[in-house]
Amino acid sequence: MAESDISERRKAVEKGLPPILKRLWRYGMVLTGDPDMANELVQATCLRALERCQQFEPGTQLIRWTYTILGSIWKNELRSRSVRQGQGHVDPEFALVTDGISEMNTNILARQVLKEVEQLPEGQREAVFLVYGEGLAYREAAVVLDVPVGTVMSRLAAARSKLAGLKDKGDHLLPAE
Amino acid sequence: MNLSNEMLVAYIDGELDASESTALADALANDPDARARLESLKSGGRPFAEAFDAMLHAAPDDTLQAMFADMVAQTSGGLINGRVSDRPADETVVPFHRPAPAQSQQARSTPLWQMAAAAAVLALVFTGGLISGGIFNEPQRVAEQMPGWREAAARYVALFSKETLEYMPSNVAERRANLAEAESVLGLQLTENRIADPDLDFQGTQLLNFNGKPLVQIAYLHGGQKPVALCIIAAATNEPAPPANETRQGLNIVHWVEGGYGYMVIGDVPEDELNRIAERFRTQFS
Numbered sequence: 001m002a003e004s005d006i007s008e009r010r011k012a013v014e015k016g017l018p019p020i021l022k023r024l025w026r027y028g029m030v031l032t033g034d035p036d037m038a039n040e041l042v043q044a045t046c047l048r049a050l051e052r053c054q055q056f057e058p059g060t061q062l063i064r065w066t067y068t069i070l071g072s073i074w075k076n077e078l079r080s081r082s083v084r085q086g087q088g089h090v091d092p093e094f095a096l097v098t099d100g101i102s103e104m105n106t107n108i109l110a111r112q113v114l115k116e117v118e119q120l121p122e123g124q125r126e127a128v129f130l131v132y133g134e135g136l137a138y139r140e141a142a143v144v145l146d147v148p149v150g151t152v153m154s155r156l157a158a159a160r161s162k163l164a165g166l167k168d169k170g171d172h173l174l175p176a177e
Numbered sequence: 178m179n180l181s182n183e184m185l186v187a188y189i190d191g192e193l194d195a196s197e198s199t200a201l202a203d204a205l206a207n208d209p210d211a212r213a214r215l216e217s218l219k220s221g222g223r224p225f226a227e228a229f230d231a232m233l234h235a236a237p238d239d240t241l242q243a244m245f246a247d248m249v250a251q252t253s254g255g256l257i258n259g260r261v262s263d264r265p266a267d268e269t270v271v272p273f274h275r276p277a278p279a280q281s282q283q284a285r286s287t288p289l290w291q292m293a294a295a296a297a298v299l300a301l302v303f304t305g306g307l308i309s310g311g312i313f314n315e316p317q318r319v320a321e322q323m324p325g326w327r328e329a330a331a332r333y334v335a336l337f338s339k340e341t342l343e344y345m346p347s348n349v350a351e352r353r354a355n356l357a358e359a360e361s362v363l364g365l366q367l368t369e370n371r372i373a374d375p376d377l378d379f380q381g382t383q384l385l386n387f388n389g390k391p392l393v394q395i396a397y398l399h400g401g402q403k404p405v406a407l408c409i410i411a412a413a414t415n416e417p418a419p420p421a422n423e424t425r426q427g428l429n430i431v432h433w434v435e436g437g438y439g440y441m442v443i444g445d446v447p448e449d450e451l452n453r454i455a456e457r458f459r460t461q462f463s
Contacts, residue, residue: 018242018245021242025237039241043244050249109227109384110228129225153187156183157185157186160219
């Protein structure tokens with residue numbers, strides 16, 4: 001690859017990352033449920049993206065490429081040293097509704113929904129996030145997650161089944177504040 | 178035809194192509210069990226995009242930007258001089274980056290979704306004395322507070338699309354439960370007689386939070402396309418104020434105060450039409 005090409009790609013990544021840092025952090029939160037860990041994931045992701053900028057195809061979506069990097073860093077590197085082993089059970093400390101969200105003029109329904117999403121296992125959580133939160137097509141989500149499309153479908157189906165059950169029990173209704 | 182939960186969810190999400198979708202709909206017609214599962218899976222839907230967008234507001238953007246600027250400075254080797262200066266675009270104003278066109282198409286092809294699409298108005302019910310006497314009695318505080326709640330409501334409503342409203346709960350029991358919750362928070366009866374309107378199709382109720390005060394939102398669609406909102410807020414004064422028009426966020430607004438509550442009807446609907454709707458709500462709530 002010509003030096004000028006690498007330079008172009010580096011610029012594209014450098015300019016493209018700042019506007020999406022918040023979204024990367026959010027994906028980090030969806031995976032870890034921990035603001036500090038999310039910060040760390042974003043940092044590691046940015047570093048990796050800058051190091052590997054020659055792999056980025058300008059004109060494609062930087063966010064999806066970096067989501068893939070972030071997810072892989074989490075699953076292959078950081079998760080193992082986290083106390084949260086991702087066993088599929090709900091970590092009592094896992095929280096999407098952080099102080100920042102509670103303090104703000106946040107839609108109460110949004111908080112209810114996040115509380116429900118917290119109860120999903122990691123695989124379902126990230127499928128729900130990518131498809132319903134980020135609006136990715138199943139195929140696109142499968143590429144980001146590096147899984148077959150069928151896996152995305154079964155995770156979404158499982159998530160919806162679980163949430164439908166919560167709804168029946170009325171668990172999603174938090175006391176009015 | 179395979180009517181697994183996976184296929185049903187793909188159908189709900191508009192991920193099937195036209196022929197698959199048609200075949201699945203045909204198969205559903207003869208399979209009550211699958212229809213029941215379909216309804217159940219639909220009820221497992223939520224306004225996810227909106228919920229996840231709340232998380233963006235909590236992101237420590239300053240920290241992240243500083244971290245990245247340092248990283249670039251340390252690793253750039255002169256490719257780009259210094260900091261990345263472009264401020265990030267504000268992601269938070271586009272919370273509903275939801276539907277692929279196929280999805281809404283799909284959504285409309287089922288009776289339930291059709292109902293949702295048929296009409297939506299949004300009623301925002303603000304409580305907690307936000308309007309407070311100040312707004313109408315003390316001009317100085319108007320400047321501080323008025324842009325407060327009406328502007329906040331307008332911004333919120335401006336984000337809604339017809340597709341957003343399709344994510345509001347569609348089953349009667351849940352709608353009722355949400356209404357009851359809103360009623361108790363607001364201390365104002367929200368009976369069907371009061372919140373129904375012949376030109377508005379009720380979509381659902383939400384509790385919102387404005388400056389720490391609870392705020393209730395009831396959603397409707399107007400003309401099958403346009404979200405409209407009625408906002409009610411507990412006022413600290415019993416001083417009534419007659420209806421007045423204004424425009425915020427490109428949306429028409431009618432607002433008034435009566436019986437200790439501030440009201441606001443808002444939507445991308447012609448002013449005279451909105452005035453008629455507001456007048457009916459005024460009568461129903463008086």
